[in-house]
Every structure is written in structure tokens, then in C-alpha cells.
Amino acid sequence: MTTTASGLVERAVRAARTQRAADPDGFHRRHDTPHTWDRWARRARVAREIAAALDTPVDAVLVTDDPHRTYPTRTGPVPGDLITVTDPLTAHPWRFIPDNATPGQSWWLLDRCPGCATEVPVARVATLADLGDHLDPNRPGGANRKSAERPTECACSPSSPGEAAVRGVARNATVR
Numbered sequence: 001m002t003t004t005a006s007g008l009v010e011r012a013v014r015a016a017r018t019q020r021a022a023d024p025d026g027f028h029r030r031h032d033t034p035h036t037w038d039r040w041a042r043r044a045r046v047a048r049e050i051a052a053a054l055d056t057p058v059d060a061v062l063v064t065d066d067p068h069r070t071y072p073t074r075t076g077p078v079p080g081d082l083i084t085v086t087d088p089l090t091a092h093p094w095r096f097i098p099d100n101a102t103p104g105q106s107w108w109l110l111d112r113c114p115g116c117a118t119e120v121p122v123a124r125v126a127t128l129a130d131l132g133d134h135l136d137p138n139r140p141g142g143a144n145r146k147s148a149e150r151p152t153e154c155a156c157s158p159s160s161p162g163e164a165a166v167r168g169v170a171r172n173a174t175v176r
Contacts, residue, residue: 015059
């Protein structure tokens, strides 16, 4: 019993410290109003969903405001979710944003545009196999195979509707 409790305590404290460091104001104010609690609980659900899809521990998932993408609502634009999944074995962070075509069921993997280094959606991921297919250099069609769902142009280009058209979001700024 002590081992389980100690392990839970250690993981809980680590999770609280990670959340507090990533979003100090949001973490501190999560209990302030029904709206802030709802947002916190929704983010917890998002973390559980993607953790299950990628077969990773939920405490390896961090959901924060996306400072570069907003989503339209009845009351005006709200920040999108930026989902960071840190590989427990390598500590490599993988970043995702929700796929509005299938909310809660799939996400867009973010990666750097080879042309300008802006972080853009590169592949739809609903399962660990989808991520593996995208990352596998020996996949059929080669490493540079274009997937049907991938935006055809870099979203950082002012003339490109790529990301907004595919995902239905407004892009606020370039990620540097």
C-alpha cells in the first residue's frame, strides 16, 4: 500500500508542478469560476483521450492554450488547445492540435515546415499506428509521401489557406 501511495503522490506532485510551470495563471485560477473549472476539466479529458490513443501515460500529456491558433465560438474567439505529449523513454516532446473534423477522436501532429521552420500540421493521428506510419522512413511510398489529409501548402505562407481551410481555425501568428 505504501508503495502505491508513494508512487501516486510522486506522480501527482510532478503533474501539479508541470501544470503550474506551463500555465501558472490558469492552474492557479482553475477553481475560480464554473467556466475556468469547465475548461480545466475539458483539458483533462483531452489529455486522457490522446494518452489512450497513443498508448502513453496521461501524466506525459500537457494541454495548454495555443498562443497561435484560435477557435470561433458564439461568444468570440477562444484559444485553441496545444497538446504536448512527452515520450517517457526519450523525453522528446510531440506537439498536437485538435482535428476539428473529428473532435476528441483525432489530432494534427505538428512539425516544422522545411521551408521556413514554422510549426504546421503535418499528419492526422487517431492511433499510435497513424503516428508510426507518418514517422516510418520505410513506409510504402517513401518518407516524402504526401498524405491525402495533409495541407498542400505551408500554412505560414500568406497566400496559403492550408491550415485554416483544413482545420477550420484562425491562425494568429507564426510560431518561432
